[in-house]
Amino acid sequence: MRPVQVRAEVLSRKRLGAYHLVTLVAPGIGDTARPGQFVAVAVGGARTGLLLRRAFAIHTATPAGMYGGTVQFAVDVHGAGTAWIAELRQGDAVDVVGPLGTPFRLPARPVAAVLVGGGYGSAPLFPLAEALRARDCRVDVLLGAATAERIFAEMELKRASTSLRVTTDDGSAGHTGRVTDLLPAAIEKAKAGVVYACGPMAMLRACAEIADSYGIVCQVAVEESMACGIGVCMTCVLPIIGDDQVTRMARSCVEGPVFAADRVRWADLGTVPVDALGAGSIELTAGAT
């Protein structure tokens, strides 16, 4: 579905642990949004000097109804733009574009799935869990974060899943350690056929490697910094292997954010691999003017 640009209205904005949960009345976005897609929000108001949109994975979306269609997303404040969002009040206007990007692909037949979320990367896993359950899939969820207050959407995911476990780096909730520590056992117990993951790159890479060691499918939703969210600026690229086995610098906003994990050149993130299409002929002296 093609994205739309709408002047949305803030229905609510509330603190949730370390995050802010924002609900917008955004007609036309909630109607077509699928799990894994995101919205791009203009920040700072009418006369802002902050030009770049902020991208957020859609947590929940409702079609047009009592509120004319809503989208909900989680915000982690770490700069002027997200701080502006954290001060929004009910009734404020926000310019938002969506739904953007590729959704998680769903299995055609029922299959056990393990969902792994890092921090507020669990936001898009909630609608995914519901979609999987609607297809009679077993859904086991693993949530990890640095601290308990950085675990997001635990209650909703608990309702939408067969089982849910939490890990924190500091032991303030659940198992002490990394979320990926629990992944092998979860795959074995559920006899899982697919792993879905959203969170920091290092976590995604670990999930990809574990899934690969079990010979099962893994889909990841990446977090790359974006400027436009609609595919024109070319800043959010990462090396992706195509169907033709050729590596290209693919845009995570249009070709992603959901990628098949075995198509991501994990060891080469942040670089342009020398065998990527169009690499090599240039810039062995990057920045050396």
Place this chain on the structure above:
Amino acid sequence: MAAEPSGTAEPAQVSVDMTTDLGSFRAANPIFTASGTAASGRELNQFFDVAALGGVVTKSVMMRPRAGRPTPRMAETPAGMLNSIGLQGPGIDAFCDHDLPWLVERGAKAVVSIAGGHVEDYRMLAHRLRDAPGVAMVEVNISCPNVEDRGQVFACDPWEASRVIRAVRGELAGKMPLFAKLSPDVTDIVEIAKACVDAGADGLSMINTLLGMSIDTTAMRPALAGITGGLSGPAIRPVAVRCVWQVHRAMPYIPILGMGGIMTGLDALEFILAGASAVSVGTAVFHDPSAPIRVLGELREALAERGFSRVSDAVGHAHRPPDPAPVPAPAVVAEPAVVEEADAEAAGELAADIADGDALADAELTDSDDAARSGGRT
């Protein structure tokens, strides 16, 4: 009942002739996309009809596919951004097979930006485009700061710049207009502009990004993987307006495609008044994907409000000689309307305000008509 302005305050949908000439290319209106901020039009077409613009300036295309620079490629800066993409693109073959036909099919006017590392690259690109159907104009990007030479070789040296332009002109012959895209990172932009015009450029696109840099104070390293990048957005607008002004002053009959931080119709008007015949809306698209079509509407309204019936009359209008001492407008004495006593005073003030406003509008109309005549533009 209080007196109401009798329709004069309504924003009348005044028709303004928006056509503008860029060499032999007559554009339907003066709003274009900017190279590198609109890909080849498809993505923005989700938000508005790109064929409604004067033209779509494509991302610079090169002879071969190019992967560009590593990430991070972008850093937000005050009222702007740095980018260090490094001309990632599919190459001329894929462009001619997929992107150009799409634009032609949509009815959009394609302004193809070309870039290369050597004069021969530019010549071969021009050769490919010469017979490609549907190219309205070629913009020669000699000033990208994200290539090996940081745009130093061609954009900063009048001799090197003219070598590129001459090679492209030779291939294109007179088939389509050729604009040279200039860098502001030079001591004297007029000198480079003149060299390009002498070498056969029909017009000039100004400005490319400024070379900039930002350091991440947490990591304590450069924010961009490419270390330096191109600065764009409203932060550079005054630099861009200055460049357009200087070059228009030196060569008033050379058309300029102006760009640099245009967010609104008034920003576009600023460039046109400085001497641009048309403008590109670039970084604004990242903030508002509908920006080009919005700016077009705002510009039309701004021109109408100032009494222009043709955008071409506004081109370079800020260069006109100082206005003569204002002739005092004859005071229009408003007929006192039949009003209730309590409102009489307020209504009187309102009437005076309206009278003032009308007198002002008349004076502006007169000015612009004079300027249009003395400017000799047709």
